[in-house]
Amino acid sequence: MTDPAGPVPLPTPPTSAAVARRAGVSRATVSYVLNGQAAGRVAARTQARVRAAAEELGYVPHAAARSLRAGRGRIVLLAAPADTVPAFGPLFTAFLAGFQSALHRLGYTGVLHGAPAQSPQAAARAWAELRPAAVLALHGPALDAAAVALLKRSGTAAVLTAGPQAPPGAHTLLLDDREAGLRAGAHLLAAGRRRIGVVRPAEPGLAAFAAPRLAGVREAAAARPGAAVRPLDLALTEESAAGLAARWPALGLDAVFAYNDEYAMLLMRALQDAGHPVGPGAGETAVVGADDLLPGRLVRPRLTTVRPELIPPEGVARLVDALIRDPGATPAVHRLGTFRVVPRESA
Amino acid sequence: MTDPAGPVPLPTPPTSAAVARRAGVSRATVSYVLNGQAAGRVAARTQARVRAAAEELGYVPHAAARSLRAGRGRIVLLAAPADTVPAFGPLFTAFLAGFQSALHRLGYTGVLHGAPAQSPQAAARAWAELRPAAVLALHGPALDAAAVALLKRSGTAAVLTAGPQAPPGAHTLLLDDREAGLRAGAHLLAAGRRRIGVVRPAEPGLAAFAAPRLAGVREAAAARPGAAVRPLDLALTEESAAGLAARWPALGLDAVFAYNDEYAMLLMRALQDAGHPVGPGAGETAVVGADDLLPGRLVRPRLTTVRPELIPPEGVARLVDALIRDPGATPAVHRLGTFRVVPRESA
DNA sequence: CGGCCGACGTTACACGTGTAAGTTGCCCGG
DNA sequence: CCGGGCAACTTACACGTGTAACGTCGGCCG
Numbered sequence: 001m002t003d004p005a006g007p008v009p010l011p012t013p014p015t016s017a018a019v020a021r022r023a024g025v026s027r028a029t030v031s032y033v034l035n036g037q038a039a040g041r042v043a044a045r046t047q048a049r050v051r052a053a054a055e056e057l058g059y060v061p062h063a064a065a066r067s068l069r070a071g072r073g074r075i076v077l078l079a080a081p082a083d084t085v086p087a088f089g090p091l092f093t094a095f096l097a098g099f100q101s102a103l104h105r106l107g108y109t110g111v112l113h114g115a116p117a118q119s120p121q122a123a124a125r126a127w128a129e130l131r132p133a134a135v136l137a138l139h140g141p142a143l144d145a146a147a148v149a150l151l152k153r154s155g156t157a158a159v160l161t162a163g164p165q166a167p168p169g170a171h172t173l174l175l176d177d178r179e180a181g182l183r184a185g186a187h188l189l190a191a192g193r194r195r196i197g198v199v200r201p202a203e204p205g206l207a208a209f210a211a212p213r214l215a216g217v218r219e220a221a222a223a224r225p226g227a228a229v230r231p232l233d234l235a236l237t238e239e240s241a242a243g244l245a246a247r248w249p250a251l252g253l254d255a256v257f258a259y260n261d262e263y264a265m266l267l268m269r270a271l272q273d274a275g276h277p278v279g280p281g282a283g284e285t286a287v288v289g290a291d292d293l294l295p296g297r298l299v300r301p302r303l304t305t306v307r308p309e310l311i312p313p314e315g316v317a318r319l320v321d322a323l324i325r326d327p328g329a330t331p332a333v334h335r336l337g338t339f340r341v342v343p344r345e346s347a
Numbered sequence: 348m349t350d351p352a353g354p355v356p357l358p359t360p361p362t363s364a365a366v367a368r369r370a371g372v373s374r375a376t377v378s379y380v381l382n383g384q385a386a387g388r389v390a391a392r393t394q395a396r397v398r399a400a401a402e403e404l405g406y407v408p409h410a411a412a413r414s415l416r417a418g419r420g421r422i423v424l425l426a427a428p429a430d431t432v433p434a435f436g437p438l439f440t441a442f443l444a445g446f447q448s449a450l451h452r453l454g455y456t457g458v459l460h461g462a463p464a465q466s467p468q469a470a471a472r473a474w475a476e477l478r479p480a481a482v483l484a485l486h487g488p489a490l491d492a493a494a495v496a497l498l499k500r501s502g503t504a505a506v507l508t509a510g511p512q513a514p515p516g517a518h519t520l521l522l523d524d525r526e527a528g529l530r531a532g533a534h535l536l537a538a539g540r541r542r543i544g545v546v547r548p549a550e551p552g553l554a555a556f557a558a559p560r561l562a563g564v565r566e567a568a569a570a571r572p573g574a575a576v577r578p579l580d581l582a583l584t585e586e587s588a589a590g591l592a593a594r595w596p597a598l599g600l601d602a603v604f605a606y607n608d609e610y611a612m613l614l615m616r617a618l619q620d621a622g623h624p625v626g627p628g629a630g631e632t633a634v635v636g637a638d639d640l641l642p643g644r645l646v647r648p649r650l651t652t653v654r655p656e657l658i659p660p661e662g663v664a665r666l667v668d669a670l671i672r673d674p675g676a677t678p679a680v681h682r683l684g685t686f687r688v689v690p691r692e693s694a
Numbered sequence: 695c696g697g698c699c700g701a702c703g704t705t706a707c708a709c710g711t712g713t714a715a716g717t718t719g720c721c722c723g724g
Numbered sequence: 725c726c727g728g729g730c731a732a733c734t735t736a737c738a739c740g741t742g743t744a745a746c747g748t749c750g751g752c753c754g
Contacts, residue, residue, distance in 0.1 A: 012418075013478075013501040015710055026734045031712055043732065060501050063476040064411035064420060065710035068739050071359075073411060075477075100461045109473065112459040114447045126456065129410040130422075131360075154360040154407050238644060262641060269645040294609060295642035297585060298616040362740055373704050378742055390702065412740035415709050 014057040023053040030054070034061070063109070067131055072155045076103050076320060077132040078112045079123070079143075091291055091308060098313030106321050108133065120147040128154035133324045136160045136173070143167050158323035162336060163208060171323060173316065175336040177209050180306045181216020184257040184288045185229075187304070187341045189220060193255035193286055194227045199267060201259045202235035210259055213290075217257055232256070234263055241270035248276050248285075255286040255347065261296040261305055264289030268299065268346065278346055286347035290339075301345030310337035361404040370400040377401070381408070410456075414478055419502045423450050423667060424479040425459045426470070426490075438638055438655060445660030453668050455480065467494040475501040480671045483507040483520070490514050505670035509683060510555060518670060520663065520683040524556050527653045527686045528563020531604040531635045532576075534651070534688045536567060540602035540633055541574045546614060548606045549582035557606050560637075564604055579603070581610055588617035595623050595632075602633040602694065608643040608652055611636030615646065615693065625693055633694035637686075648692030657684035 016034070020027040025046060032038045033050040042050075053059075067073030078096070100110035113127065124147035127135055135156055137143045148159050148169040162173040181198070188196055198217050200210045214231055221227035230253065234240055248271060258264035268278050268287050277284045279301050289296055289305040296303035316336070323329055363381070367374040372393060379385045380397040389397075400406075414420030425443070447457035460474065471494035474482055482503055484490045495506050495516040509520040528545070535543055545564050547557045561578055568574035577600065581587055595618060605611035615625050615634050624631045626648050636643055636652040643650035663683070670676055 013475075017710080027711085028713075028734060028736095029732085032733095035712080037713085040730095041732065046732080058497055058500055060472055060475040060497070062415070062478060062710050064414040064478055065739090066712080067411045068409070068415055068709090068741090069711045069713090071739070097461050104473070109460070109477065112461070113456070114444050114459070125407055126451070128360075128407040130456070131409060131411055150405055150407070153405055236641065265642055265645050294583065295612055295645075298612050298642075299646065364740080374741085375704060375706095375743075376702090379703095382742080384743085387700090388702065393702080409740050412709090413742080415711090415739090416741045416743090418709070 013062070014059045016059065016061070018057055019050065019053045019059050022057060023049045025050060072133055072157065073131050074108050075130055075132040076108045076110045077127055077130060077135045078110060078138060079127055079135055080112065080114050080138040090293065091310070095310050095313055099317055102314040102317035103320070106317055108317075108321070120144045121150065123147065124150045127151065128156070131155050134158040134160065134320050136162060136320065137170075138162050143170065145169060157327040158320060160320065160323070169331060171329075171331045172333045173319075173336040174333050175308060175310070176338075177212040178216040178219065180290055180308070180339045181213040181218075181257065182220050183216075183339050183341050184213075184290070184306050185217040185220025187343070188255045188257065188286055188288060188347060189224050189227060191255075191280060191286060191347065193347075194224075195230070195253045195255065196221065196227070197230050197232045197251065197253040197256040199232050199234045199256060199258040199263050201263060202233055202240070206259065213257070213259065234258075234267060236262065236266065238266070238270070241266045242274070245270035245274040245276065248274065253285065255288070257288045257306075258290065260291045261289035261293040261303055264303055264305070264346075265296060265299055268303070280345070280347055288341075288347045292342055297344070304344045304347040305342050306339050307342050308337050308339055311335070360409070361406045363406065363408070365404055366397065366401045366406050369404060370396045372397060418478075419480055419504065420478050421455050422477055422479040423455045423457045424474055424477060424482045425457060425485060426474055426482055427459065427461050427485040437640070438657070442657050442660055446663055449661040449664035450667070453664055455664075455668070467491045468497065470494065471497045474498065475503070478502050481505040481507065481667050483509060483667065484517075485509050490517065492516060504674040505667060507667065507670070516678060518676075518678045519680045521680050522655060522657070522683040523685075524559040525563040525566070527637055527655070528560040528565075528604065529567050530563075530686050530688050531560075531637070531653050532564040532567025534690070535602045535604065535633055535635060535694060536571050536574060538602075538627060538633060538694065540694075541571075542577070542600045542602065543568065543574070544577050544579045544598065544600040544603040546579050546581045546603060546605040546610050548610060549580055549587070553606065560604070560606065581605075581614060583609065583613065585613070585617070588613045589621070592617035592621040592623065595621065600632065602635070604635045604653075605637065607638045608636035608640040608650055611650055611652070611693075612643060612646055615650070627692070627694055635688075635694045639689055644691070651691045651694040652689050653686050654689050655684055655686055658682070 016030045017027050020030045023030065029042055029046065030050050032041055033047050034054060038047055063073060096112065103110035120143055128151055131154065135151055143161055145168045148167055151159050152169065159170040160173055161167060161170045162175065185196065196217060198214045200214065218229050221229045230251065232244060234244055244267065256267060258267055264287055271278055271285060278287050280286055287303065289303045292305045292307035296305055319334060363377045364374050367377045370377065376389055376393065377397050379388055380394050381401060385394055410420060443459065450457035467490055475498055478501065482498055484507065490508055492515045495514055498506050499516065506517040507520055508514060508517045509522065532543065543564060545561045547561065565576050568576045577598065579591060581591055591614065603614060605614055611634055618625055618632060625634050627633055634650065636650050639652045639654035643652055666681060
């Protein structure tokens with residue numbers, strides 16, 4: 001054809017040098033103008049010429065060159081192991097969207113990377129290649145002390161972890177899952193329940209979140225004599241739920257706190273199908289879910305749930321910005337939000 | 348305190364020069380070894396020394412410097428407008444996770460960016476700064492011809508769009524939403540239904556997907572004399588659903604195809620609460636959802652749904668790789684998957 | 695012995711940007 | 725008339741990497 005020499009050469013992107021030529025100034029002037037450092041240095045007329053030239057050429061600065069020069073980029077990496085991503089609820093994705101917008105306003109580029117679930121080291125290496133200004137790991141155990149050290153050594157100013165655990169050396173955005181269990185437990189105990197089952201998801205990625213929730217229920221029960229707590233393992237399939245429902249009478253429970261609304265609805269349906277009534281009344285099993293997902297409002301009885309109330313994403317973005325500006329800050333724990341019981345009909 | 352001079356200086360990341368010094372070779376040798384170009388150039392013993400030195404120093408290449416030199420990086424950007432991200436179902440996030448893993452195996456870094464929902468131009472600018480090897484936009488209308496041109500001009504080798512529409516100049520991964528409507532319509536018509544409502548979500552970000560689904564149902568009905576199709580607007584709130592249910596008898600419909608399972612369940616619950624039975628029988632309203640979400644199996648009657656069957660993420664990753672290697676390829680349409688009806692109890 | 699070749703490294707440049715340090719030209723006070 | 729200061733730019737370097745082009749050294753053939 002017309003292409004014997006291999007792939008078609010790509011058009012070269014316009015550089016700041018091209019802008020400079022077109023505006024009839026030096027490259028440095030272009031840089032000052034386009035980065036807002038021009039006050040008192042460059043005449044207004046010249047600034048206008050530069051901006052016009054940039055506009056006409058469709059100039060876009062090269063992030064790589066910029067972060068090469070600056071030693072570190074303006075990327076904020078949100079890291080989540082691939083096997084956890086599917087478990088994100090709408091609550092979380094909404095937070096994510098707001099967070100990325102807020103970062104954008106602060107001049108950062110927020111980016112989500114679902115790392116392959118290899119060793120923490122390998123994941124950290126992949127992230128380090130991007131030389132991000134900050135890394136926000138959404139999954140505690142995926143980041144150990146060595147990984148944090150690797151990131152810091154490669155220039156990452158701030159390493160944050162969101163979740164129930166805090167690897168040494170990293171700042172922590174605490175969404176204290178213990179509190180979810182505590183609140184759910186308190187609600188059930190106040191309603192007179194004494195034998196509480198706690199659903200642990202069989203899906204491996206979620207164990208880090210599930211364990212503290214169980215601990216929270218235990219903590220609530222410890223203060224109340226005669227109360228007992230029992231962990232229940234449940235996979236996200238109807239078969240698994242039916243199996244659990246079949247063993248229900250033998251378990252002798254009068255209440256359940258499920259990992260989230262999906263697990264709660266799944267179990268609730270299985271219980272009802274097996275002839276075990278669900279609700280707040282005597283002889284019924286009380287069920288509490290978590291995350292306040294929409295479908296929980298559509299089942300009967302309506303699902304009582306523990307809802308995470310996250311602080312506004314702008315706040316988190318500002319925090320990240322502050323930590324980047326002061327990399328020497330000693331790691332601390334910052335609250336990401338709290339939990340609140342939304343009482344409906346199932347407990 | 349001990350910090351009168353401002354922020355603590357960060358430790359400088361080890362560079363390939365540091366590795367070279369430690370291994371007693373030149374920087375070029377390090378580069379050849381670490382990039383696998385050493386065959387016939389560097390002795391095996393030297394290669395081992397270099398690798399050992401890199402390991403000991405915890406060397407991580409600087410992606411920015413690399414992509415500066417190469418003109419273009421190894422980042423594959425998955426772009427999704429912020430207001431669409433929350434609408435991702437588990438099906439999609441699972442695909443995403445697999446896709447990122449597959450990209451990783453091919454040597455790319457897949458990254459998700461929920462762009463602020465500004466103009467397509469502004470979003471494209473933000474993406475272009477990263478000089479990605481490829482951009483995969485998950486939302487058709489967010490990318491117009493000008494945005495595609497901007498990206499290409501700034502060096503992006505491949506611009507892909509996933510969705511029902513194809514902006515000029517971009518390759519398209521087609522998940523033909525028309526087909527979803529077609530299949531749902533055919534199923535309902537075969538079951539004897541003739542007056543079909545189609546739920547359109549009030550949420551603005553979803554219109555691009557909803558419109559072709561409606562068109563598909565229309566297409567199915569056109570082939571069947573006596574069949575009528577009517578669009579219904581529904582927001583994702585219980586009030587909105589109750590309002591629609593109240594007007595139900597006046598609408599005179601005997602079937603509904605909802606945008607997805609959540610909308611279907613919402614409407615189904617509202618109909619039942621208003622005393623209108625749902626199901627496949629005579630005098631009942633048949634309901635079909637989409638996406639095969641778990642909660643759809645937990646309601647009664649169980650929700651019949653149209654399930655997207657996506658091709659394996661590895662295939663998409665290989666396609667992207669091929670397009671990057673041959674940037675001159677003329678834009679084409681590639682199928683991302685098909686739809687299949689999963690019959691259950693609601694239709 | 696001259697010349698060539700292959701194996702093994704190195705030197706040197708380019709990529710696009712930010713910014714400290716310099717260089718003008720001009721005005722103004724002494 | 726000179727020095728100083730200021731506005732308005734420019735010069736020059738550094739950031740870390742990939743790779744084409746260039747040594748160098750020993751061995752082998754004619």
